[in-house]
Amino acid sequence: MKRALITGITGQDGLYLGELLAEKGYEVHGLVRSASGERYDAVVDAVPSATLHVADLTDPMSLLRSLDTAQPDEVYNLGGISFVGSSWEHASAIADVTGKGALNLLDAIRLHVGDDMERIRFYQASSSEMFGKAQEVPQHERTAFWPRSPYGVSKTFGHFMTINYRESYGLYASSGILFNHESPRRGPEFVTRKISRAVARISLGLEDSLSMGNLDARRDWGFAGDFVRAMWLILQQPVADDYIIATGQTHAVRDFLDLAFAAVGIDDWGRYVHVDPRFLRPTEGEQLVGDTTKAREVLGWAPTVSFEELVAMMVESDLAAEKKGL
């Protein structure tokens, strides 16, 4: 039985990946920052067989202890502060957790495995935010990075540290450069979930307005369940490498609004939605769209959920949740 250790198991991707690995027969271990609370309970519900270890990416000893206890074959580093919108307000904290946290984990792995570098395969959750002001459209694995947010800069640090540990020490260290992926488990601060929740609440008469930022921003949005499958495939390859994971299609925020409101029978959403400058960002990622040729050809990976299906799935889920609460 293979053992996997997932940092960030309480997050959107951590929950889907934990489920996937448990289904595949893995012994799943996860890092949590606290051994109680709603997010802890969500992991227990989704992956009841998982063993959870209290640790923090900013605390190297806690990482080493968890590795020594779990003895994993595969480590998936999904932990970190992941919300771009607030990253300008706590740039230093995001550098510590999302950037240096990856280095802490790589160092803990190096100490844990000693001379036997082949004992562990490491996956780093890299991001399309590293492309920021895109130097090329669409972006592929060799496209130069130009991160435009403290989050993107921190992820770029983690990405290059991953490559550096592969090249310097021969660690099997791979990264998935993932474009936006969403689901009913997405945090409520991200634009897709913010919209699906608000649409559900507006349609039930629980709210009558939605304050938004840049409605013309475009993203390459896929379904998180598809994307965690790619993470697993990446670690099953004979040689460590980096892969773009995306759908290859972009949509504007207003396209998401169109479909989400249409799903509850509202066509004139303009009367509910207001642009509030508080949600505009100092800089935006531009023309972010992934070229997945390598993922398709090497991993045999392709997304299975369309943009339309994703929006419908998220609105339906929020409608059901809101109705339950009535």
Ligand code: NAP
């Ligand atoms: P998420 O839902 O925000 O989950 C983040 C996870 O990180 C949570 O489990 C959180 O735990 C944990 N965490 C936060 N601070 C930590 C710390 N100091 N030490 C240890 N763990 C900590 O993110 P996600 O959407 O699942 O994304 C997973 C990873 O992929 C993240 O690294 C994200 O930056 C990256 N990524 C995401 C996307 C996307 O579109 N979703 C795209 C590219 C890359 P708590 O419950 O304790 O807060």
Ligand code: F7E
């Ligand atoms: O914004 C625009 C916003 O916060 C998407 C993270 O998972 O993906 C995610 O980062 C777009 C941006 O995600 C609102 O300006 C308009 O252009 O959902 P988001 P993100 O910043 O793209 C990348 C790949 C990651 O790695 C990150 O971890 O939507 N937008 N109005 C808005 N965004 C938000 N949040 N709220 C609004 O009201």
